[in-house]
Amino acid sequence: MTTRVLIPSGALGLNYDQTALDRGIAMRPDIIAIDGGSTDSGPAYLGRGVSKYSRASTKIEWRGLMQARAAAGVPLVIGTSGTCGTDSAVDWMLDITREIAADLGQSVKVAVLRCSQDPSEMGKMFADGRITPLPAAPEVDQASFTSCNNIVALAGAEQIAAALNTGADIIIAGRTTDTAIIAALPIMRGENAGGAWHGAKIGECGALCATNPQSGVVMVEFDADGFTVIPLADGAHATPHTVSAHMLYENSDPFILYEPGGHLDVTGAKYQALDDTRVRVTGSKWVPSDRYTVKLEGARGAGFQCILMVLLRDAHYVKNASKWTEDIIQKCRAKVQTRLGLGPEDFEIELRLMGKNASFGTLETHAAMPHEIGVLAIVTAQSSELAMEIGQFLNPYLLHHPLTQAEEQPTFAFPFSPAEISRGQTYEFCLNHVLTLTDPMAAFSIQEVQFA
């Protein structure tokens, strides 16, 4: 038996090649699977529980996939809905689906997999020792959990399988591992488990495992011994090199991949070109673990920010930019503390020299003098109002601060009025932990919805 998984692209919102998708549908896939998010765009999406992609774009692309599903007569599954996979992002995706179903006159059964966790409940589980850190996890205590705006658990193949078992036409999942939505059906049908997880990792970014990576669409065909990668767009070719190199991509270890319930080991994998487009992979191993764990992601508020930008073009100031910014920070901080009655820990002012060392700070090795420098001022404080007011303290320094008292008052270039820009609440990732479960569904729930 084989199980064909059609993957339209690396993420809903990145677009896909319609011709290649049609070609995939003609090949009679067993499921269509697409990812809807990741942590890669930063903590604000998880903190707010919102999508990074435009709703209109998401709707257009999802509509195309719902039509493809109807044509193929197989399930359509999206993982990590709305970038972050919180319940709010799942509801957003469900609303879009409802609108499209009504629009197309489709009658569809939807299974919704929810992955959000109650922060205080997670805090208790941490205190009970059921939540443990992964390498490079930040120091946390029970309060770190309760302070989170959102915590999600990453679902694996078991939870996706449970959703598929409802017989749903469409599965809208919250946070899942990138691979779970692809690996679930092949595993359910008894294909090689190592091959299922490995093929899922290779296919999770769509055609990124082939040439012409922007084309998106790829088919992964799973069987009892391994899997075959078949890119579907014109000019897209998979080679043993492009496929095996994809194990490097955003993986800290290119041979081992941890998933709920075990890990994938591709040390012994063999990559073979079947022709100039398709690659066959065998020898991947799935190693079940003693404990069933799911990874947690959490984001919490990290203060409110106001930013300002100013350009230095005067050669004397470009040359002495570090001295200038250090002097401003010292003088402005003193004034803020005196006039607002704040302590030194109550706020932060950072001035980054863009064009000089804003990428690497003190680790920068190039010392060549640029002809201009953009100064990005970042004020962080405990409320938006306070951050904006400190921005107002900073404004006249950025506009007129002289390097020496002896010179005529300089003026620098502000690109905006008002110069202070509110960034509102900012967020930080604060968990890199796993939760041990006795029942894989214990941290997840499935809701069935019928759109007539």
Added chain:
Amino acid sequence: MPRLGEVAQKIRSKNAGPFWLTVDIFCGNETAYDTVRKGLSTSAVAGSFGVNSQEIKRFDIADLHVVKFSLPRPFIQGSTHDPDMHGASWAALLADLTLENAAP
């Protein structure tokens, strides 16, 4: 002595989740791979990032002509002082490293 950026075909740095950074050095051919593998010490990479060698995971992958390094992110992704949300710029920091004849 050549710089890494002159010998490697491509250097790519990416997030591997919010807490890890991973740098893939694609050498392009066996000669370049040998030069990089032998000439780029883990301690030199650690020095560039201002961390200890023990914090860095290294993979020499002959089949791909790739040398890969993974390390805890210099700043947690998206934290107040993180300059680079997607971790993409860090590749350029390594491109300037001089390759030596030292064993890795």
